[in-house]
Amino acid sequence: MTHLPEKLLTGYHNFMHGRFEVESDRYRRLAQEGQAPDTLVIACCDSRSAPETIFDAGPGELFVLRNVANLVPPYEPDGEFHATSAALEFAVQALKVKNIVVMGHGRCGGIKAALDPAMKPLSPGDFIGRWMSLLAPATEAVAGNSMMTTTERQTALERISIRYSIANLRTFPCVKILEDKGRLTIYGAWFDISTGELWVMNKETGDFERPEAG
Amino acid sequence: MTHLPEKLLTGYHNFMHGRFEVESDRYRRLAQEGQAPDTLVIACCDSRSAPETIFDAGPGELFVLRNVANLVPPYEPDGEFHATSAALEFAVQALKVKNIVVMGHGRCGGIKAALDPAMKPLSPGDFIGRWMSLLAPATEAVAGNSMMTTTERQTALERISIRYSIANLRTFPCVKILEDKGRLTIYGAWFDISTGELWVMNKETGDFERPEAG
Amino acid sequence: MTHLPEKLLTGYHNFMHGRFEVESDRYRRLAQEGQAPDTLVIACCDSRSAPETIFDAGPGELFVLRNVANLVPPYEPDGEFHATSAALEFAVQALKVKNIVVMGHGRCGGIKAALDPAMKPLSPGDFIGRWMSLLAPATEAVAGNSMMTTTERQTALERISIRYSIANLRTFPCVKILEDKGRLTIYGAWFDISTGELWVMNKETGDFERPEAG
Amino acid sequence: MTHLPEKLLTGYHNFMHGRFEVESDRYRRLAQEGQAPDTLVIACCDSRSAPETIFDAGPGELFVLRNVANLVPPYEPDGEFHATSAALEFAVQALKVKNIVVMGHGRCGGIKAALDPAMKPLSPGDFIGRWMSLLAPATEAVAGNSMMTTTERQTALERISIRYSIANLRTFPCVKILEDKGRLTIYGAWFDISTGELWVMNKETGDFERPEAG
Known part of the structure; x- marks a missing residue:
């Protein structure tokens, strides 16, 4: 068979x-x-936001790490297995990519689960719960803001998570050093599934803006 | 900016x-x-083996987890952050996918690093070394076979890693139960970058065969 | 009668x-x-891999030695009877062939017997056991790898046996000298009975590749 | 390459x-x-006498051992490597063939070498000399017969070699026992390259006759 x-x-x-x-x-x-991609994309597993599709990328162009909600945990050299840190290390140190793009997107299921007060563990291991707890302080602040609509809270946390991952990227010495030397550039992006728009993070302000308006 | x-x-x-x-x-x-993909693909970050490209998949079709060497660690409900287990739990429990495909590929850099006796840690955290150590017993057995060529050892370990990940998938209670009930099917596949051929795992023997020749 | x-x-x-x-x-x-074939083929006795059939060869084209598992023992000028060495000597020294092809194939019974731990001598003389013991070190290394499937171990040893025979060919002074002079070329090939594909050995790496994909 | x-x-x-x-x-x-051929053919390496061609045989029909002059050495369970005995054992004990055909042919180079008094070793190992010495007593008797022409001596030794191999086949206990039980039949045949005629050995007299005249 x-x-x-x-x-x-x-x-x-x-x-x-x-x-x-x-x-x-x-x-x-x-x-x-061998491959020699210029760019590492850290994206979500979501079936609607494949980086190769959105960037119309051919073979060899993007080294792509995908996990739930495109999260990068902080640098933690504790000898445990870290899927994300391993991919990051390989892209930066072995492939010597020049760009890292953290790409989030609208209507992210992981973010939605994090914000849902009624959410129960999906299984006894509660892996999603644990994984999304990386965003816990931000989640609490956003969830507690009853002046924002559900959609606004969702979008807010999606964008916070991108900035959070970018901040964590810089806790990796290899990323920090290469960025300081100007050999590595970090970008944030957020994809709107409904309209197809890509919003790009302004490096100075952290705001997400459409490139045309940049 | x-x-x-x-x-x-x-x-x-x-x-x-x-x-x-x-x-x-x-x-x-x-x-x-919302998304309702039928299939979870667990693939490698490699820039030459994007599942959406190889399966010519449109938006909404594939929920895609990508890490180095498409590894699934064993079930370990220890309260730590597990990117892979979280994505798996979300796909199976929240999205209720019907298929899981573990897709490896030829010339995998993670596998190559694992087999290279001269490989030094890429950074002090040695994240790749730790991550690939999930395959350690198989790696040793393959690496020690000096009668096989470098490429043969590489292909052998690439295919072992797919079977290893599939075995680990079944250590997750939710996967095991649904598979036993016939509501979830697990597949293995190996993509040959050079020829474009997709070799599919025979469920009974574990061998990789081209679908045409099955 | x-x-x-x-x-x-x-x-x-x-x-x-x-x-x-x-x-x-x-x-x-x-x-x-008289015959003046350009090529010596060293092939297996298997009923499914006749060189004349696979190479669509007419009379006079191929000088063909066939034994179990297409093995060439090492050069041993000890005065004993050596069927394989005699055929080799005749082809190279008397017929002056320009090419030697060692052709193995999938699902080889001799290789299977070598890898089968439960295999008992087929007769008190244990001629197959002795013959296949030529491959003993490689057999042990392959047989001990429990992470590979039965078929993968089989294919691995089939290909190792071809490289082994080619290495032994070069222990024959007449072969070595003529090859060094560029008057004799050695090839390896592996025939897949199921698909009809012929995989040809890459001289530099020892890997088996399909000519189309070379 | x-x-x-x-x-x-x-x-x-x-x-x-x-x-x-x-x-x-x-x-x-x-x-x-798997293969299940009915017949083992023991033939010469000669490029002009491929059994599959002469018997118009398809894949799976003939298990074919080929060495110089289609010789079967006597049973010698001495623990050495015996290509011919190994193939014979495999065909009879593992594949359980029903027929063994020893097929010689005209203008055989090995036989010619054996009869040539001026023949020098082709290489220091003298593997052909050693191999053909299996026929030594018969060779001397034929070579010393100055009343026969060169061609007659050649044909005579070719046919003697077939009967000699058949006699040696019967020194293998497994062959002897199965033949006595009627489960294995042994045939001799001689192919005339020039005319395409196949001469078959009469079991009672040992003569070679054309089947039409049988």
């Missing part, structure tokens, strides 16, 4: 007889020479 | 005036109704 | 009234002038 | 787009179910 869900197989055949046929030389070269 | 690397901005404009224009209704509906 | 199994007689009549009728001049010339 | 001699690659492509395309189901089945 060697099979995949029908939909994935069909999609794969579209790829092979479409994009791959056109780009086979590029794939072969990328296989032989 | 509100900017993104030129290449990303250009890519985003292509998206907005191309795919998004065609699919704006779909995006709007996905925003209003 | 002069007979052959019915099936062989039928096959022979097909040959006589088919191929031989078309190629009778060629056979007559080959009889008068 | 992954290549094969041009001629072999062309032949392989003919196979893939010809015979394999037609017989792919058969190959796949043979891969899945």
Whole structure:
């Protein structure tokens, strides 16, 4: 029994007889020479915000870490397993990317769960609860703000989480040093699923603005 | 200062005036109704193996977790932050996906690092070393086989890592229970960057075979 | 009583009234002038991997040595009977072939026997056990890797055996000298019975690759 | 560098787009179910006498051992490496073939070398000399017969070698026992390259006759 869900197989055949046929030389070269992406994107697992789609990126262009709510935990060299820190270390130290983009998006399920006071653990391990607790102080402040609408609170925490991850990125010595030397640049972005708009973080103010208006 | 690397901005404009224009209704509906993907893909961060590209998937189809070497650590409800377990829990318990695909690929940098005896920590935290140590027993067995070529050892460990992650998936009670009830199916796949071929795991033997030849 | 199994007689009549009728001049010339094949193929006895079939070769083209698992023992000028060394010597020194191809194949029974820990001698002489013991060190390393599937171990040892035979070919002074002079070229190949694919050994890395993808 | 001699690659492509395309189901089945040939053919390496060609045999039909002059050495359970005995043991004990055909042919180079008084070792190891010495007593008797022509001596020794190999086959206990039980039948055959005629050994007299006249 060697099979995949029908939909994935069909999609794969579209790829092979479409994009791959056109780009086979590029794939072969990328296989032989190795990848050398300029950019690490830290994005959410959400099915509606794939970085390759939103940035119309081809093979070899983006090194992509995806977890729930695009979070970067703080630097913690404690000898434990850290999926996120490992990917970050590999991108910065081995691949020497020049850019890191933390990309959040609207209607994020992880953020919504964090803000939901009625939310119960999804399983006894409560992994989502633990994971989202990285944002706990910000979550409390936002959740307690009864003057904002539900949507406003959601968007607020989505954007706070991007700034929080960017702040944590800088707790990694390798990131800090390279950024200070001007060899690494950090960006924030927020994707609006409904309108397709990409809002980019202003480095000085932390505000999210549309690039056209930048 | 509100900017993104030129290449990303250009890519985003292509998206907005191309795919998004065609699919704006779909995006709007996905925003209003929420995502309901059938499939969780656990893939590598590698820039050459984006699941959306390989499966030609549109918005809303794939919930995608990406970490180095597409690893799933074993179930460990210890109260720590677990990016991978959190994404898994969210996909299975909140989104109720029907399929989980663990997708590895050829020439994986994480696997290569694990097999390289001369590899030194990339940073004092040695996050990659710690992360890849999840595969330590298999790595030792493969690395010690001097009769296999470097590429053969690499491919062997890449495929072992997929089976290892699948075995660990089943240590999560929610996965085990739903799989036993027939409501969740687990797949393994390995993408050959050079040829574009997707090798699919045979559920009975664990071997990787091309679907055509299954 | 002069007979052959019915099936062989039928096959022979097909040959006589088919191929031989078309190629009778060629056979007559080959009889008068002697054979002058360019290539020695060292292949397995397996009924599914006849070199003449796979290379669509006509009479006079391939000098073919076949033994279990296409093994070449190391050079051992000890005065004993050596079927393999004799054929090799004849091909290289008397026929002056320009190419030697060591061709293994998938699902090889000799390799399978070597890897089977429960395998008992097939007869008191244990000729298969002795013959396959030529590969003993590699067999141990592969057999001990419990993270690989049965098929993966099998394929690994099949390919190791080809490289092993090629290394042993070079222990024969006549082979070594002619190869160094550029008058003899050595190739490795592995035939996949199931898919019909021929994987060719990359001379520099020892990896097996499909020629199309080389 | 992954290549094969041009001629072999062309032949392989003919196979893939010809015979394999037609017989792919058969190959796949043979891969899945394993080989189960009825017949072991012990033939010469000569490029002009491939058993699959002469018997128009498809994949899975003939288990084929080929060495110089199609010789079977006597049973010698001495713990050494014996290519021929190993193949014989595998065919009889593991595959349980029903027939063994020893097939010699005209103008055999090994036989010619054995009969040539001026023949010098082809290499210091003298592997051909050693191998053909299996026939030494018969060779002396034939070579010393000055009343026969060169061609007659050659044909005579070729046929003697077939009967000699058949006699040695019977020194293997497994062959002897199965033949006595009627579960294994042994045949001799001699192929005339020039005319395409196959001469079959009469079991009672040892003479070689054409089957039509049998």
